[in-house]
Amino acid sequence: MDSMDKTVKFNVKGDEKEASPREILLSVHDALVEKDYNPINQIVGYLISGDPAYIPRHNNARSLVRRKERDELIEELVRFYLANNRVDDTQ
Known part of the structure; x- marks a missing residue:
């Protein structure tokens, strides 16, 4: 079979899993x-x-x-920040 007869699969970048804001900030x-x-x-400057x-x-x-x-x-x-710095109001 000639290589011209084979179907080539094309992947669009949209198929990739999108990075979350958390993953982006950590990277x-x-x-x-x-x-x-x-x-x-x-990061603050940006x-x-x-x-x-x-x-x-870089990277x-x-x-x-x-x-x-x-x-x-x-x-x-x-x-x-809010999830990790909640003050217990009952104290």
Whole structure:
């Protein structure tokens, strides 16, 4: 059978599982640490300004962080903070 007779399967990137905001933030954090940047300062700089130059291309971090809107990343941070810092009002 000639190779021209075979069907080639084409995969669109949309088939990939989309990374959650949590996964993105953790991956970006790891890339920043590996590059010896202060990850908190760099991520805050990006979230406030929207300038992707705060995030390195190392380990595809810049491309990864731009897959989500900044408000989605901030929402994840607020949700995590509140879930882990609830004060018991009964004390």
